[in-house]
Amino acid sequence: MTRVEPFASRTRVAYLSMEIALEPAVHTYSGGLGVLAGDTAYSAADLNLPMVFVTLVTRQGYFRQVIDADGNQTEEPDPWDPAAHAVPLGALVAVTLEGRSVWIRPWFYELKSPTGGRVPVLLLDTDVEQNDPVDRDITDHLYGGDETYRLKQEIVLGMGGPRILQALGFDIRTFHMNEGHAALLTIELLNRFRRALGRQLPHFSEYDYGRVRDMCVFTTHTPVEAGHDKFSYELVNRIAGDLLQNGDLKDLGGTDHLNMTKLALNLSNYVNGVARKHADTTRHMFPGYEVRSITNGVHPGRWAHPAFCRIFDENYPVWHVEPEALNHVDSLPDETIWQAHMTAKHELADLIRQRTGTSLDPDLPTLGYARRMTGYKRPGLLFRDPERLLAIAEKTPFQIVIAGKAHPRDATGKAAIHEILGISGRLADRLKIAYLPNYNLSVARHIVSGVDIWLNTPMPPLEASGTSGMKAALNGALNFSTLDGWWAEGCLDGVTGWAIGDGAPSEEDGEDLYRKLEGTILPLYHDDREKWIWMMKQSIGRIGSTFNTQRMMRRYGAEAYLR
Secondary structure: OOOOOHHHHHOOOEEEOOOOOOOOOOOOOOOOOHHHHHHHHHHHHOOOEEEEEEOOOOHHHHHOEEEEEOOOOOEEEOOOOHOOOOEOOOOOEEEEEEEEEEEEEEEEEEEEOOOEEEEEEEEEOOOOOOOHHHHOOOOOOOOOOOOHHHHHHHHHHHHHHHHHHHHHHOOEEEEEEHHHOOHHHHHHHHHHHHHOOOOOOOOOOOOOOHHHHHHOOOOOOOOHHHHEEEEOOHHHHHHOOOOOOOOOOHHHHHOOOOOOOHHHHHHHEEEEOOOOHHHHHHHHHHHOOEEEEEOEEEEEHOOOHHHHHHHHHHHOOOOOOOOHHHHHHHHHOOOHHHHHHHHHHHHHHHHHHHOOOOOOOOOOOOEEEEEEOOOHHHOOOOHHOHHHHHHHHHHOOOEEEEOOOOOOOOOHHHHHHHHHHHHHHOOOOOOOEEEEEEOHHHHHHHHHHHOOOEOOOOOOOOOOOOHHHHHHHHHEEEEEEEEOOOHHHHHOEEEEEEOOOOOOOOOOOHHHHHHHHHHHHHHHHOOOOHHHHHHHHHHHHHHHHEEEEHHHHHHHEEEEEHH
């Protein structure tokens, strides 16, 4: 019996994602989408859900961020060794690319959750000796290369993934597409379930659309137009040939180009956004489709600092699978919460000193900002008026921790990093600002647990959900964010944190940020520690008990998988 057979016999749901963050040493993720997929897998293991997860092996990772002496981001490969973490399986399947058979081998990774639960993860790899050298690197670089490279990767994931599952003996009843990258699995299923036609009838397709729709779940994650993959039909035909007959592909994917989001929307019986506001935005972007909402969450045991995990284990033994138990955290002694937080805060200060040489004061309020550096997230909003920021810090001292990568082709994001580092250098003598390079799972765990205030400044309504603030909340950090994504649901102003603006796009958000930071947040930290710790407890109890992947996966199971 192979390692995968015990899972194959019971598994009924396959979750396909271009990226999944499994552990820091496995570089199969770039950011929030992959971290969410990893948290999803951990909760599936906790809840003993009959699921298998499928992604690409991405041997060279996304990229390793290096900040040069002038404050410019440069990129280096971030390789990892699959053999050190996973087991190669003997099955091989092929997809056709540019008329060649491209063979795919899966690696088997057994994900183990803190509760002892397990789920299988398959990492698809084209670096096999049967392939032409030009095809062996298709699964090497996450989001690397050009449009042709991306399309080939999406064919490997969307069409090769279901073939691998079938070859390994999985009897999948539901396919869950995590974003449109996997949408070509709908084409694979259409071709697998063709109807036998005795006599061709007008307007009667040989493809069983209803059966395929019944098998497919689609979660869309982005309200940003550039986040929806599109490919010219000329490119699709050149790389993949005639995927469907009789012009059906254009009916499903769009007349001008193949829109992967539209393809998934047309062939999924259950479609959801990742927050209530995001579902509304998606319905406006794609009118005529029923788009439900299941708000994202985070895996509690993965993101709570060990000091908090020990407290929760001692007081609420069921919290790993029933995070609702965290609702009772407000009954714990203030000192218990504060000491756990200070343990995490000292560890973050140690990491920053080791990585950057900057010495932070654990007794000062620490504001954290860590996410993908790109225009709509407005990373420069905090620094729009450096003199005002400095005046606030001189009146009520605080310090700042920043991290985040810009996509290698995102000039705006790179410019934001350069600008922030330039301002940080000019203010260094009077305001401590630490920029931690190469933001990844390990760095994220330190930052979300070690800061006091979690800042998020996206331009509404362009944040689909966002989950970093949920991670911070599990550790008692207080969110300070624009009312977009999940925070539009989680914000109780003055209880779980504070809002920036009123949820509408506004040039006044920067002024509101400064006003609340100066007049409300920093004075509270310095002058009313009892109230601050009360809010920390509210943050843990109200957010941690609700915005978690246990709740999220129970909803997917009941509403999307068991239809």
